[in-house]
Amino acid sequence: MTPPSKSAKKSPFSRKGAAAPTAEAFDMAFQDKPRVGSVVSVTGSHALVMLDEDKPGDDRASRPQLGAIMSVDAGASIVLGLVSAMSNPAPSLDPSVPDMRIIEIELIGEFTKPTINAPARFKRGVSSYPTLGDNVHVATRDELTALFSVNGAASVRVGVVKQDAQIxxxxxxxxxxxxxxxxxxxxxxxxxxxxxxxxxxxxxxxxxxxxxxxxxxxxxxxxxxxxxxxxxxxxxxLPYWMLTFDELVEVLYPGRSRDSEEIEILADLLPAAKKMNLGAAGRGGRLRTDSTAITVDTPIPYRISELLGLIDKALGGLDGARNGAPYKRLRSRIYTISQDARYAFMFGGLTVQDxxxxxxxxxxxxxxxxxxxxxxxxxxxxxxxxxxxxxxxxxxxxxxxxxxxxxxxxxxxxxxxxxxxxxxxxxxxxxxxxxxxxxxxxxxxxxxxxxxxxxxxxxxxxxxxxxxxxxxxxxxxxxxxxxxxxxxxxxxxxxxxxxxxxxxxxxxxxxxxxxxxxxxxxxxxxxxxxxxxxxxxxxxxxWSVEIEDNSFIDRIVEQWRAQRMLTPDLE
CATH class of the missing domain: 3.40.50.300 (P-loop containing nucleotide triphosphate hydrolases)
Structure with a gap:
């Protein structure tokens, strides 16, 4: 039997069914990773890293890129951060002189190192900040796998991590x-x-x-x-009686102030219309029968004809000194909207049922x-x-x-x-x-x-x-x-x-x-x-063909006037 290759060695990070790694194994795994630089500045949630000189065998995948996840050994934990900026502040024209390359990483969270009582876990925020000279590495596949599997049983896959398509x-x-x-x-x-x-x-x-x-x-x-x-x-x-008073007012009078005369009249008559139909609605469902609890917003069926009848009754009871114009305008508006084909899904029912x-x-x-x-x-x-x-x-x-x-x-x-x-x-x-x-x-x-x-x-x-x-x-x-x-x-x-x-x-x-x-x-x-x-x-x-159908405009005008949209077949 051939011995396992070095690349196939067991990950030190905890996985389902595997024993939790020891702190020593955790540290050894971190030390085995190729270092890319060291911390030269720490300011709040950011750290500056000076990159090491590239080695001949390095490929682009091992270099830090914008948005890549980096890891820093901060003693008690492994701090993770995102590359937020990259720069070469003083480029040299002499190819034999290495340039000073700086990356800025934004500190996001950390892996706590495992103990006897607890395995390694990821948490947001940083409790142990990096110090000057700490080694910096590109996060490995094992770290990324452990990081993106922390959601547990309540998680679902939606894609892959851009940094490593295997994660x-x-x-x-x-x-x-x-x-x-x-x-x-x-x-x-x-x-x-x-x-x-x-x-x-x-x-x-x-x-x-x-x-x-x-x-x-x-x-x-x-x-x-x-x-x-x-x-x-x-x-x-969507029956109209399910609307709240504000919604009904917006349907009848878009943008109208709530203190207009027609709206005040509607607020007075609407509960009465709902109470008129309360008995019939109650037989169709277990509705509250206490009429004193009915307000303009109570979702109880009522008939538009009964609401119009209440307006007519109130209009007929006015004495000569009072102005009946607001009642007439309200009645006309309710009747017009109830007959509008665009609102057929609200007012189109032949009967009112709960x-x-x-x-x-x-x-x-x-x-x-x-x-x-x-x-x-x-x-x-x-x-x-x-x-x-x-x-x-x-x-x-x-x-x-x-x-x-x-x-x-x-x-x-x-x-x-x-x-x-x-x-x-x-x-x-x-x-x-x-x-x-x-x-x-x-x-x-x-x-x-x-x-x-x-x-x-x-x-x-x-x-x-x-x-x-x-x-x-x-x-x-x-x-x-x-x-x-x-x-x-x-x-x-x-x-x-x-x-x-x-x-x-x-x-x-x-x-x-x-x-x-x-x-x-x-x-x-x-x-x-x-x-x-x-x-x-x-x-x-x-625009590739000529419309030769003489009835085309007729059909469009008919739909336009009827306010009914015919949805084209997508197949």
């Missing part, structure tokens, strides 16, 4: 959901593929999840191998029945309609988590989140913004997770971005977006973000609580049939 990049499922997650990057960087890949990896380990995707580009319906229920504008139903239980079951996939993901396709709907849908879905998710005390955790994935929660509080749909901010602030307590995907971090509400404790930053070329991201990252690893403009397709800077330490990763490739495909017009195809 799987893992994320902690509990952390990326309970503390929220953001996927940021410019158009074409691979955000949608990253979202699909992350969710597929989670579903492979946890098939009984409850996930809702707000899909403005209609691209996720076929990304999860039949494990989705797709709600399109024709199949999605469908809250069935809607919550279908929307949040409880039970999942092998389809744990709901995809709500919003593409093609008018912007104001989309805002209402996002507002109600996000609010229902939070309130369901609140009243269920997180017994069935829900994840809400919001694509193009800057549309619904803009940084400028005067823009967008106020109830939508408030609902998403509330989830970002309090969702962890109620078992509701928020994932946001955006190409413009500067246009996304900073409160939401700051609450996302795991961020996957993909290619971002805009300087303002990079600065917004630097202000939001939860680690001191902002130097990694200097690589954002040069990241390749499918690459990301992963920072936050969901990953062991900030690093550059490359996401795994999705199967061809799972790649999200959005509705994007092809100009070359459209």
């Amino acid at each position: 799987p990049a893992t994320v902690n499922v509990d952390e990326i959901f309970s503390r929220h997650c953001a996927i940021l990057g410019t158009t074409g960087a691979g955000k949608s593929c990253a979202v699909a890949l992350l969710l597929r990896a989670v579903l492979q380990r946890f098939p009984h999840a409850h996930i809702v995707i707000l899909d403005p580009h209609n691209e996720y319906g076929k990304s999860f191998d039949g494990r989705t229920v797709v709600f399109d504008p024709q199949s999605f139903s 469908t809250l239980k069935s809607m919550l079951s279908d929307l949040f996939r409880i039970p999942a029945d092998g389809q744990p993901i709901s995809v709500i396709e919003l593409g093609g709907l008018p912007a104001d309609v989309v805002q209402v849908v996002v507002s109600v879905v996000s609010r229902l998710a939070f309130e369901f988590g609140l009243w269920s005390k997180g017994a069935a955790p829900i994840a809400l994935v919001c694509e193009d989140a800057h549309r619904y929660a803009p940084a400028d509080p005067n823009e967008g749909f106020a109830p939508t913004r408030r609902s998403l901010i509330r989830i970002a602030k309090e969702g962890r307590k109620t078992g509701v997770s928020l994932w946001v995907a955006s190409q413009r971090p500067t246009e996304l509400d900073p409160t939401i971005l700051s609450q996302c404790n795991t961020i996957f930053a993909m290619r971002l070329a805009n300087q303002a977006d990079q600065e917004a991201l630097r202000a939001a990252v939860p680690d001191a690893s902002t130097s990694l973000l200097s690589c954002l403009p040069s990241l390749g397709l499918g690459e990301a800077i992963a920072v936050g609580e969901g990953v062991p330490m900030p690093t550059r990763i490359r996401f795994d490739a999705l199967p061809g049939n799972a790649v999200p495909r959005s509705l994007t017009a092809c100009f070359t195809d459209g």
